[in-house]
Amino acid sequence: MELGINTFFIDVKEAYNLGLKRVEIVASSKEKALSDAEKASRHSMKYSAHLPVFLPDWYQFGQWDVFFCDTDPEKRKVSMELFEENLDFVKDLDVDYIILHFGGVLQELCGQELAQYHHIVKESLAKIEPLSLKYKVKILLEYFGLNKNLISPEDWLSLVSGKDNLGLLIDTGHLYFSCVYNNLDTQETLDQLACNASAFHIWNTMGKDHYWKYHHVAPHSSQLADDGWAFSTQELMETLYTANPAAPIIIEPNVLFGGKEYILESISDMQRMIYNLYHKKVI
8 A cells, every 4th residue: 555645735855755655746737736747757756636736717616616517517517628628738747547526516406306417427427438538547536425416335336337447536534524414334435435446535533623623634543533533543544454455545634733743743654554554464
């Protein structure tokens, strides 16, 4: 299991100096995305990219707003155009894979609206999959639970079933909140999705209020569910490693909890955990 970190708070060269073999490019400009890719390549690091890596002038929404599954056809069109513009740029970066927010935010539908929604999802996927082949890049759809019509593990697994160039990225924090808000069993959902994931994002939280104050907290073995954390990080790592030891795991932190020093501690602690898990398996 290769450990990496995104480039939001940790520069590529710093990640390399800390012993990481992988980074995930998170950028809001072509210049930064290009710079991160060049640095990673120079240090022989593997790298992925979280789309969008840039926003064109015509795009009027936030960086993480997506509408692939929206009931508004104009919004779906906007998301698809932004996606393809980014793909056209990323195709030259030689990324390992790209991550795409897909489900978006949508209230629960019923009856005829729900039937139409399922058609919308299939229609969007039918456009995304050929683009992955056209631009020769693997696309990972990030599991997210704010679309009330796309929350079950079975639904997400069906999105990528039989599609070689599409996969799932499981974000532990988003999975936790999805389970809380949608009455899913967290461990069962994690177990079902983890063994089918192509990659993981990992961060922790102590619930909604804690999230709005600190956002993504870097994972650390000192975090215990008995103390109010969403996950006991050591147990979470054991679950991920057992389910899918080949999948890369990307720390996705914020500096609001403990500052950058806490992120550095997290990296060291995660390296130790993975080393111990690997050698326990080997031995």
